[in-house]
Amino acid sequence: MLLREVKKHGVNSISFFVRGKVVTFSRDDFLLITGLWRSPTRVVRSEESSQELATRYFGNQSTSNTFHLNLLEEEYKNLVFENDDDVVKITLIYYTKVAMMGKNKQKSVDDRTLFEDVEDIDYYNNLNWDTIIWQRTLDALKTAPNDKVGLYKEKVKGNKNYVVKYSFREFPQAFQVDVP
Template structure:
């Protein structure tokens, strides 16, 4: 979404961040937390993010066209500033693996463990449903506890899903297959989602601002990013 300089507009930006880390830390035992810390996602569990919506809006308003579709660039103080895949990996530490393990996985075992058998007459579970089940479940297997914790972290924080939306149980299958999980290209998945969100989140916002500005000189647009 490229915004012309004469079309810049004020906005209040919120960030959909779910505080799942405290839930995971409270639930996992010392041994389970040790196993969690051996995974790729350990450093991210303790990151404290301070979201600056005004700064993000400032950057997004100044996006410039770039020939490379895999990056996003901005005009900041008359200089081209670029955010790339390498920048994303430096920040998150989620560097791609040298090789991936391609095979079909199933999340049914772990899904049924935590949520019970599927009921055809009941709607699919939401992220909040899985979070509650995780908090209340009495795990007898440390590996299973970590698998559910990791899946929750991915679904609610990294992917940024609303807690009311459907939980994608297929991710259970990735964590239930150790080789697939260890060699999974998480960095490409999350960077792709981040880049797509940054490039599309402003769509329609300028038009919405123009149509509502007549209500008052101090009107500011509002939107939420993931």
């Protein structure tokens, strides 16, 4: 599908030529499918937010301003939590990073701000997820097939069974279930 992209000037959508028609996947489509609507309230992060959660469960492996997503993924199933709140918070980080933002295997170092954000659960729940996740997903959709069309045309000449492969990052599930 991504190889059928129609270059348009819309910054908040991506369009494709399918069966003689231009089909567009927009921010509104994404939000309708995911339910990630903008929170009507703005919550300011508590000044008490810290890296305490990251330090408690990942110790000195999380002391810098970056955090290795691979560490979270590997250690998550073995963590022994001190309380139910920590289970919820670490699970939110895990789901957000692995499912919603997608793991980029080429870039395993991650920003630790989600640990700070989730320390104040009201702040975390009121983050502008519609913008955060949508923009990352749109950018990933637009860049996934970079240079793949030329590569496909070149390779298919020598092998009619050649298949172009590329990876989706971020939250492509919404794109995958969108039925025009």
